[in-house]
Every structure is written in structure tokens, then in C-alpha cells.
Amino acid sequence: MISTLSPEAALRFADLWIDKHIDFYDPLAWRTTEERYLRRKAFAELSTYLAFKAWCGFPAPVKLHRFVVDVANSAEFLGLLCNRPSEFLLFAPAILYPVQADCLASSTRRALLEIAAEPAVRSTERFPHRQLEYAFCCETTLGEPGGDQLRSVYDLSILAHRLFAGFISIEDAYALTHSVFYATRFGSDMGLFHERPELLPNVEDIDAMICRYTFEQNLDVALELAATRMIVSDKNSPATALCIDKAVNSLSTMGHVPRPPGAEVEKRDTLTEEFLEWSEQYHSMLVLGFTLAFALGHEIELPGEPPNAEQLSRYGALLSATFNADIYETCVRTAEFLASGTQGLPGAQFQISAVERMLRRHIELVDVDGDPGLLIDALRLGELSSAIDTRAGIENVNRLARLILPKLKRFSGAAAD
Secondary structure (H helix, E strand, C coil): CCCCCCHHHHHHHHHHHHHHCHHHHCCCCCCCHHHHHHHHHHHHHHHHHHHHHHHCCCCCCHHHHHHHHHHHCCHHHHHHHHHCHHHHHHHHHHHHHHHHCCCCCHHHHHHHHHHHCCHHHHCCCCCHHHHHHHHHHHHHHHCCCCHHHHHHHHHHCHHHCCCCCCCCCHHHHHHHHHHHHHHCCCCCCCHHHHHCHHHCCCHHHHHHHHHHHHHCCCHHHHHHHHHHHHHHCCCCCHHHHHHHHHHHHHHHHHCCCCCCCCCCCCCCCCCCHHHHHHHHHHHHHHHHHHHHHHHHHCCCCCCCCCCCHHHHHHHHHHHHHHHCCCHHHHHHHHHHHHHCCCCCCCCHHHHHHHHHHHHHHHHHHHHHHCCCHHHHHHHHHHHHCCCCCHHHHHHHHHHHHHHHHHHHHHHHHHHHC
């Protein structure tokens, strides 16, 4: 598969796509409460995107620069900041680009300082990655260092653990990417990982997650993981190459990066078709531009589709089946995976050890008292639908799992213990 757009051209395309839809990023021009939140979130993300691109050496297009600076410094936007302190993390990132471009009005900065000191802001309970975002916003937009308050946050964050790609949720995948973004100032400050190398995510874990989400066609998550992978290691990998190549090819053929599966905004009479389409695509377009800007700005090679793309896809399929607790599909994908060879697959021994443990626990449950183990939901659905052969089908799946287990055990070896 050969991309028809170079990485440089794809980055320009992303900016042109934003320019074409710029009216939808206006946080003040909403008509419904649903539209209001989407616009304000998108505006903040656009400002962050432009600031990040500037850090990578790519100046903002003039139209986008003026749009973000004018809105962020407007009296109307200042009113939002003053009246909604509990939504600090919805509005503070919108100031990031004007700060970076040295275009933030003094009145806006004063309002931010006052809001940041509000009890409604400081007393909010946040997940660790959101606490990192709060500290990042305070430091970057207000110049208030946040290091002291973060020492305990890191130990509670997702950075403190190894990750199994076959079990991680979408929410935790985003928690990982955002934790790395904010802890490193989007890759510009690696001081944390130099001081505490145990917090540096394992790159093979990230690669395995990229394989899974690329297989699931969730390029929004996969691209954030690809950017994260490049931040924690200054080298590309076949997994990141596969993900970026698929995204760029989608841009070439469809004119946008496809939305994540199941991410449709419910159709409302008050939302136009054009707005709905934009709302399903804008974040993936920003993430693609973000990832390409980081790679190009740091001179990381983007070689296109890797030679082992098919093998990486099979690996992702196995991890996806594992996440869905689909015992039959997991066994079938495992057989394909082992038969095709596992040389060079990122973190395969560690990741597959979790698959082996899942299947082993399932069979142990079956062998103890005949319980269908992890297939209990399948059995219940069969009973509800009066399917006579459900239990027989489950027994066939269990026999397949018993055949696969010894091969998995040999492959995962010591990691399974």
C-alpha cells in the first residue's frame, strides 16, 4: 500500500481541513447545549494543537492564528472564564496558543489567575491524568510551577504500571497518552523520566496497543498512542508506521481520518448534517496533524506501511479478541498468530502471557465443576433464546481452548508465571 500523500502534504491537508471548518470551532456560536460543549472542547483542542505545532517548528496558518487569538482575548470568552470556574479545564487549554504566541491580553491572564485560585477549581477531585493536565495548564498558561503537587500523583497514575494491550480500555489508553503529553509538556521536557525512569512507559506495550487499536480501526486512539510512542522514544516503529500509513491513506482516499467506531453523535433536528459530520471527524484530524508535526519536527522517519503489516494486524486481532473476552475468537486468532511466526512482534511474550492466563483460568473453572467459565454470558443468552445446542457449542470452544493452551504456555514461557 503506497500513500498518495507525503507526511508534509498530509500535515498541510489537516490544516486546510481545519480552515475549511473553522466556523464550527467557534465556542460562542452555539445553538444547543450539546453543540455548545462540542464547540468549546474543540476550540481548546485547536489552541493546544497550534501551540504544539509551533513548538515543533511549524507556525500557525495566519487565519487560524487570528481566529484563536481573537476569540481567546474577546470579552465574551473572558466572561466564560469568569463565570464558570468549575470548567477551568475546558477553557484554560484554549489560552495555550495565545500564550505561546505572546498574544494573550493582560486582562485575560488576570482573569485566569483569579479563576485558578477559586475553591471551585482547587477542590475538584480529578483522575491522575486530569490532575497532570491541571498542573500543566497552571504552569504553561500562568507560569505557576506545579511540580510539588505532582509527586504523589505520578505514583497513582497509569505511568506507574506495565500495560497489557489485550485488557486496557479506551479510557485508560487516553489516560496514558494524556499523562505522557502533560508530564513532558508534549515532548518538550523529558525531565520527569530522567529523574524517575521507572515511570517511562514500556515502548513495546505501547506498540502492542497501537496494533490492537489500528486493527479495531480506532485511529483516533492509535494515533495518540503513536505520538506517545515517539515522545518516549525518538525512533519510529513498525506499529507506528502502520498506524500513520493507514491514517494518511484514509486522508488521501476519504478526505479525512475516519471517526472511531461507535463515535457517532446522535442525530438531532437542531444539528445540521455538516456539523454532525465535523464533530465525528475533527478530533482524529487534529491528532493526525499533531502526530505528523511531532515526527517531522523531530526528524523521525515515516517509512510508510511496514513489511510485516499483515503480521502486526494479526497480533492486533488477537489482542482485540482478548479484550472482548471472546474465548472462541481468541483461540482462533492465537492459532493464526502462532502459525504465522512471532519474530519481531512488540512485547509478544509479555502480552501473550496475559492471554494464556485468561484461557487457563477459564479452563480451570470448567474443570472444577463444569461451569462454562468466561462463556457464562453466552450460555445465558442461549438459554434466553431457547437455543438447544448452546452448551454443546461451548464444549467445542472449551476443547479448542485446551488445544491452544499448551502452545501458549510454551510461547509465553517464564512470563506466564
